[in-house]
Amino acid sequence: MRKYPIVALAYDFDGTLSPGNMQEHSFIPDIGIPSNKFWREADKLAKTHRADYVLAYMNYMLKKASEADVPVRRQDFIEHGESVKLFKGVKTWFKLINDYGKGLGLKVEHYIISSGLREMIEGTPIAHEFKMIYASSYKYNASEVAEWPALAINYTTKTQYLFRINKGALDICDNKKINAFVKMEERPIPFKRLIFIGDGETDIPCFSLVKNLGGHSIAVYKPKTPGAKGVAEQLIRDKRVNFIAPANYTNGSTISEVVKAIMVKISGDCTLELFGKQG
16 A cells, blocks of 8 residues: 655644634633733733743633633533634635645645644634644543643744654653654654644744754734734744745635645655655
């Protein structure tokens, strides 16, 4: 049976596949405070205690939910995820890219690497499209009620998960495999076959890592939003990313054409490598 080279697409979530922060669609309205006040208070909490910002916001979510008598069971977060809006074309994007890759002799895998909540992402209609969802999550008690943050993924720790994809060490509890030495050419998904898609400053470590190791980084921006394109253009000028595109994932959009072109290049490179080994 023919073994197809694997191409991995790794995505941030908030601002990349979905406009805004996932908590703002229903969770924050349910606890009854304005979104800007919630994030401002979470930021203040982090600074006061010199805490990781992701841990601070996750803790603050539980605190404000308790005060507002809003349930925080695992299923509740999944249901909040059902209200999360997605950018145009996202729902059909995965089949589009999978089919295109198959036509080039490539197998496509999709991954999420996000500081948002895994449980909310699991509630979205695209959750089944991802081989792994790496995102922040809670520890739950026997009644499935969130007690404290079990995993917090911030903008620098995101890079760990790129190496997990690269080395095939997908289990976050497996520290031996991720730290084991594996020659670059023997890794299941070389960085040159990895595409990272994000939306801004918090994705810079991932943008830079993927780009510098021979992969492809794409910064998306919210269409028709003042200043959004300028932020993405600065990432190009600073050589953080390879490409920028509006967050429109329909067939024929800029990002679809960019990703298709990258996949054509990857397919060609794989074919040349094969000829080189046979020669």
